[in-house]
Amino acid sequence: MRPTQAPYPATRLRRTRKSAATRALVRENYLSAGDLIWPVFVRQGDGVEEPIPSMPGVLRRSVDKIAEAAREAADLGIPAMCIFPYTEAADRTEDCAEAWSAQNLSNRATRAIKAAVPDMVVMTDVALDPYNINGHDGFVENGEIVNDRTVEALVKMAVAQAEAGADIIGPSDMMDGRIGAIRAALEAGSHDKVSILSYSAKYASGFYGPFRDAVGASGALTGDKKTYQMDPANSDEALRLVERDLSEGADMVMVKPGMPYLDICRRVKDAFGAPTFAYQVSGEYAMLQAAAQNGWLDGDKVMMESLMAFKRAGCDGVLTYFAPAAAKLLAGSDWRSA
Ligand code: PBG
Numbered sequence: 001m002r003p004t005q006a007p008y009p010a011t012r013l014r015r016t017r018k019s020a021a022t023r024a025l026v027r028e029n030y031l032s033a034g035d036l037i038w039p040v041f042v043r044q045g046d047g048v049e050e051p052i053p054s055m056p057g058v059l060r061r062s063v064d065k066i067a068e069a070a071r072e073a074a075d076l077g078i079p080a081m082c083i084f085p086y087t088e089a090a091d092r093t094e095d096c097a098e099a100w101s102a103q104n105l106s107n108r109a110t111r112a113i114k115a116a117v118p119d120m121v122v123m124t125d126v127a128l129d130p131y132n133i134n135g136h137d138g139f140v141e142n143g144e145i146v147n148d149r150t151v152e153a154l155v156k157m158a159v160a161q162a163e164a165g166a167d168i169i170g171p172s173d174m175m176d177g178r179i180g181a182i183r184a185a186l187e188a189g190s191h192d193k194v195s196i197l198s199y200s201a202k203y204a205s206g207f208y209g210p211f212r213d214a215v216g217a218s219g220a221l222t223g224d225k226k227t228y229q230m231d232p233a234n235s236d237e238a239l240r241l242v243e244r245d246l247s248e249g250a251d252m253v254m255v256k257p258g259m260p261y262l263d264i265c266r267r268v269k270d271a272f273g274a275p276t277f278a279y280q281v282s283g284e285y286a287m288l289q290a291a292a293q294n295g296w297l298d299g300d301k302v303m304m305e306s307l308m309a310f311k312r313a314g315c316d317g318v319l320t321y322f323a324p325a326a327a328k329l330l331a332g333s334d335w336r337s338a
Contacts, residue, residue: 024335029311031304033077033330037123037277038323041214042066042109043086054210055282056289058321060086066109067116076327080121082170082319083109086216087130096131096139100156104131107164114165123197124161126154126182127173135212135221137173137228145227151178158182162191170254172199174228183249197277198250201238201264204229207257207283214282238264239271246274254319257281259306262313269314278310280320300329 016026041060043050048062061069066083073081085105091098098104110122127137128150134140138150150173158169169186171178179198186194204226212221230237242253255264258278269276288306292299303322310318320326 020336020338024338027335027338029308031308031311031326031330033323033327034079035307035311035317036078036323036327037080037082037121037317037319038073038078039082039084039279039319039321040066040069040109041084041086042105044088044105052210052214054213054286055321056286056293057325058214058285060214063105063108063112067112070113070117070120073324073327074117074120076324076331078323078327080123080168081113082123082125083113084125084211084215085109085130086214088216092131092133092220094133096128096153099128099131099153100160102160102164104160106130107160110161110164110166121167122165123168123170124164124166126158126161126169126171126178128153128157129173129217129221130215133220135217136223137225138175147175147177150175151181154178155181155185159185159189159191162186162189162194166194168195168197168252170197170199172202172256174199174202174225174230177248179245179250180248195251196249197252197254198245199256199279200242200245200250200253201261201268202229202254202256203232203261205232205257205260205281205283207260207281209283210286211282232260235264235267239267242268242272242274246272251275252277252316254279255315257284258310258318258320259284262309265310265313265315275316276314277317277319278313278315280306280310280318280322282321285321300325304329 016022043060045062046064049065050060052058083106106124113120113122129135129137136145138145161169252275254277255261256279258280265278288302291297307318307326
């Protein structure tokens with residue numbers, strides 16, 4: 001008989017971790033390609049794929065190349081893409097009229113993706129910053145970002161996107177009242193099947209830096225976005241924003257950035273049980289890629305770990321620049337490699 005040592009641990013939690021098979025049996029969360037929304041940058045031209053230095057591995061693509069990327073994404077099982085335009089200086093004006101032009105880059109990319117892959121979900125961004133001379137998400141009057149006049153423009157922009165074939169409208173501007181106004185306009189315009197994924201809890205974050213390079217807004221932005229994006233110190237306020245947006249007709253809500261705000265993801269999911277997404281933003285992507293390129297981190301490992309963290313925090317899905325790379329890894333994996 002084995003000598004017994006008292007007190008021995010009655011609960012040995014290591015028992016469920018002893019092999020890949022037992023770990024698979026008790027695994028609580030799963031990540032699949034179906035959880036991913038891939039943000040892509042579109043620029044003018046034909047046959048163009050241009051690297052973005054602060055986002056290694058991410059390209060600005062011309063419309064034809066976006067359609068090609070949509071086919072690749074569909075083959076990898078990625079269900080959705082989110083379009084961001086890189087606008088030339090000539091398309092940035094005080095009245096932001098390009099934002100609701102049927103022929104703007106974003107709307108052309110939407111039509112190209114829907115033509116190439118009809119069942120790819122296309123999400124579009126509603127905010128004036130790509131078209132605004134001063135880089136702000138709303139109109140500026142006497143040094144202030146004005147709310148209600150901005151909402152009127154955002155409504156026109158959202159309707160133009162729906163008319164181009166967008167499946168999900170993503171208001172990222174943080175103006176008050178925009179969800180209700182956009183929802184009403186979509187209903188009135190027979191776009192009742194178009195969803196709204198509201199950037200409800202969007203923080204005034206330093207992690208957007210590389211994105212502003214990617215869309216050509218870095219030089220354009222005057223001042224900061226603190227009068228409309230959230231204070232990183234706040235958490236209860238995120239719940240009020242989500243509650244408000246759901247009551248105005250949002251179908252899904254987002255927390256942004258992602259990794260530094262996992263506590264907010266969990267609170268939002270627990271409080272409302274609504275479809276909840278996190279945006280793993282450009283700066284989060286850039287820092288992981290930079291460390292991996294230096295050999296300081298194992299890039300694949302931290303990519304998958306960071307994405308799983310969103311699932312664990314209660315998110316239903318993630319907007320991530322890693323979408324194709326993660327989907328490729330997931331395609332070849334089962335429980336043995338998890
Ligand atoms: C702007 C917008 C931003 C991002 C998405 N939409 C930047 C900002 O608010 O300045 C950031 C995305 C990222 O960093 O990956 N409407």
